[in-house]
Every structure is written in C-alpha cells, then in structure tokens.
Amino acid sequence: MQYRILGKTKEKVSLLSYGTGGPSQFGQKTGIDDHTRSRLINVAIENGINLFDTAPAYGNSEELLGKALKGIDRNSYLIATKVSTRNEDLSASGDSLVELNNPLYPRKSLERSLIKLNLDYIDIFQFHGLLQKNYDSVMECFLESIIKAREEGLIRYIGITENLVIEPRHDSIVLALQKHPEIWDTIMLKYGIMNQWAAKNIFQTVKKNNIGILNMAPVRITLTRNNRLLERFNEWKINRPDIPGTLEDLIKLNNGDLINNKEIISKGYAFAGSHPSVSTIITGTSNEKHLIDNIKAANSKIDSDITKKIIELFGNSDSLD
Template sequence: MSLATLHDLHRPLGGTGLSVSPLGLGTVKLGRDQGVKYPTGFRIPDDAEARRLLALAREQGINLIDTAPAYGVSEERLGPLLRGQRDAWVIVSKVGEEFENGRSRFDFSPAHTRFSVERSLKRLETDRIDLILVHSDGNDVAILRESGVYQTLAELKREGKIRAFGLSGKTVEGGLLALQQGDCAMITLNLNDQRERPVADYAAIHGKGILVKKALASGHVCLDGGTDPVRASFELLFQHPGVASAIIGTINPLHLSDNISAAAAVIRQERQ
C-alpha cells in the first residue's frame, strides 16, 4: 500500500471558498449497478466495504465526495456512512436527473429543483450541501436559459442550504454559460476526449471551479497498452491551471490507492 497522500495538495475550487483534494471519490457504484457505462461488471459494496473505502479515501487525503439522486441509493447510504464526519468532507450532489425503474428522467423546474435539494439534505443527514450541479441531459444551454433551475439554485445558496452551484454538462457552450452565471462546471476531459477544454480555459482566467468527470474515460483508458495511461491522464488534467479535481468512481481500494499515488506524483512533479 503506497504512502503517498493528497493531504497537502488540496486546492481552491475556483472562487467558492471550498478547498478540495485533487481527486474526488465518485459514488455511483455505491448506489446503482443498472445502466452504467463501465467496461466490466461490478457488485455494489455492502456497508462494511463502503465504510472501509471511505475511510481509506479520507486517510489518504481525499475530502471530496460526489453523489447524485440519479445514483440509485448512493445519497441514502452516504448519510449514515458519513455520520460524525460532516466537516471532513466537501459534498457534491446534483439536481435534474432521477433514476427510477432502470431509467432516467429529467426535471429542471424550480419546484423539482427545490424538492430535490431538500431531499438530498435529508438523505445526506446534513444542513448544507457544498456544491449542487445541474445534471444535464445534454441540452445544456436550453436548461440554463429556460428552466429556472439556476435561479432556484441561487435562491438556495442565499438561504445557506447550498454553498455553490454549477452544471455537469456535455457541451462547451453550456459549460461557458454555466460558469458565467454560476460557480463551477463539471466537464469531461481525458486522453480520448478533450472537446470541453475551452471551459477549463475560461475557468482558469475567470477564477471559476472545474471538476472533471470521466478522467479515465470511465475506466476505458486503463485498457489501452503502452505508456502508463493513468499517469498520462493525470498529467493532462493537472497541467491545466483551471482543473481543481478529478472524480474517480472506483470501489476497488487498490485502484483508489494507486490513483492517489499517481496523482500525488504528477502534481508534486508539476510543482518542482
């Protein structure tokens, strides 16, 4: 087990006032095993395994945890699993996508947005969520301009129920609009897909937050031969001044430790 940790490598998430570890733990696999795009099948970990994974992440310097209503029972499980540890974590959740009976449906209306955040607060057993992202269906610009979701999130921020908000989107135009009017964007950026890089460029200039999803292309990048794909992926991400953190969705403790070691090595090298 490697001794490299991320404790001294936390960085600001744009201008949100939040300080995050360069890797975050994604928890879709704690709550849902249907309709997920991973190269291999998996079994949802039981509570003891999930508790060990969270303890390992925290021990090795991860303070960022990413969940969503669309991740099945992820939020409900995290509430009890994180009891007594609230201040140790920066919690990211989402609004807009619901996953029911094996299918996604989307609702970005003000009423549903407020309902969803209140439900997440209850499930996560907390009085505030650090960051709420709009879980886009791909129509990023229309959602931001027409649904009222951002205005509702701004109200919830003023009420102190959330600390920051943004968009987990699929387009450059959506990402740029999300940053102009909000705090953060979650983008896809990996060795196979760099189309959303302009969003990170904008964030770096304007002091906004960027989280990266699919940093290892949902595990697919690890299947390619040749150079060390995990290290190469992290070099791509952490050389970019706009990127605060990459979300890693592993439930394998060894993979988690290896990813932490690789990220720590890349970031320390960058700093020299």
C-alpha cells in the same frame, strides 16, 4: 495529497476526489457491503480526500454515502450532489418526467438529498448532465429555486455537469459560459488523454471567470479496455487526420505494454491533473487498492516532455468515453 483552490469558492480541495457514480456506483453494482463502503470513505479521508460527489440518479448512493460519512466532522469535507435535468436521470431517481417543468422540483430534490445524506446543507448543488438543447428551458425553470436555496443557506455553491457521451465537446458547458458565466461556481467535465477538447473551448473562459473544474472520468472507459482502445484508434485512423497519435504511440507511453494498462492509467490520472485549470479529479471505485493506486497516480509528477508529447499527439482528441 496535493490541494488546489476550487475557483471563486476559495475552497481548498484535494487533487483527487471520490465519486459515487460511474460503473460501480459506490459498490451498488459490485456487491460490497456497508462496512466496506465505510472503510473506503475512511481510507479516502485518511489519505487526504475532502470532496465527495454523488447524485439522486446514482441509485441509493446519497443514502449510502450519508451512512458512510456518519460521525465524521462535517467541516472536514465538501459534498457535491445534483438535480436531474434529463428524463433518464429522473427515471433513475424515481421521479416523474413532468418534474422538468416544475419550478419547485430543484427544492424537492435538494430537500430529499439532505435527508438521504443526513446533512443540513450541500456544498455544491449541480445541474446534472444538462444538455445544450435543454439548457434554456431548464435554466428558466430551475435557476430561481436554486438561487433561493443558496440564499437560505441550504446550498453554498452552484455547479453544472455535462453528459460526456452525448456532448464530448462540452456543448452545454460552452453555452453555459456564454450565457451565465457569473452563475457558475463549479463545472464538471472530462479532460484527459483521450479527450482534451476542454483545453480548446473551456479552460480559457473558466480562468477568466475563476470557476472551479471538477474533472470526471479522465481515464474511463477507453484507457482501461484494450478493445475500446483498438476501436477508437481504428476510427481515428479513418476519420480523424487531425489526430496524429496512433495506438503505437500510446503503447510507447505505456512502456511498450498494451496488455497491462496500469502504467497508462497512472499517466492518465497524472495528465488529468497537469492542467492548472483543473481543481480536482473525481475517481469512483469500490476497491480499496484501486483507490490507493489512483491517489498515488493523481499525485504523481508527470514529466513535462511527456505532457507536451501527449498534447502534440492527441490534442484534438474528443473521445466520448
């Protein structure tokens, strides 16, 4: 496993991290049992993964992750969780929508997460999917409580995550870096073959402010589904003359095979970690073999000529999935 430094936190993090969101939600959507979850976490740790990301909005993921980590040395891993900032996520975690106007809600959410995870502190506490239109109001309402929690040692670092479906060009992250660059220890966003926009409007500022990047969903969903690839490239052909890359170009990167996406998925993970601003790539799977494959892919060496070609062909890509 390769390791990188997580920005100003100076934490040494594995190039691949494990996330409990996404389509699987730590196996809640795929029907695996607690024994299999524990096995997944053990395999992750045995292969060098030392950062685990979760959220109240991911069903029972926090509680399930806490169970799976029971008995494992707390100093051997980092935990990142979140506080909801959107109505949809509040509903998913069983909270009232009025909490968005409650300055005490971050503390309430944090204390609940600590109980579910069976921990005394959270390493990275993140504003979950904060949208640009809500940024000012949420920050004004929530920030003081979160800073106080850090002062009390309940959290160590403060982060922000984006909603890539609504803001594929990272609008909220741009605003966060403009208004509060000193606040953020970490930022979670998407950077991959099909969305390279962060290289245009985020990475330079992140480097200047020494902020750690958690790269989420770099191959999800388009690269893994041929029908989505066809839709995306048809759309780009009509509406995006600034993206010269074609489906045929992508197929060439996939060794000429559109049916078997394994090669392009592997390149997708390798490309996602090729930018020096990326500290770690988050993968979420409930399948042990997939986890091992993703670990190998993220740690594989991608040829610099291939990286340059991907940027040349798809550098203006901003796919929402």
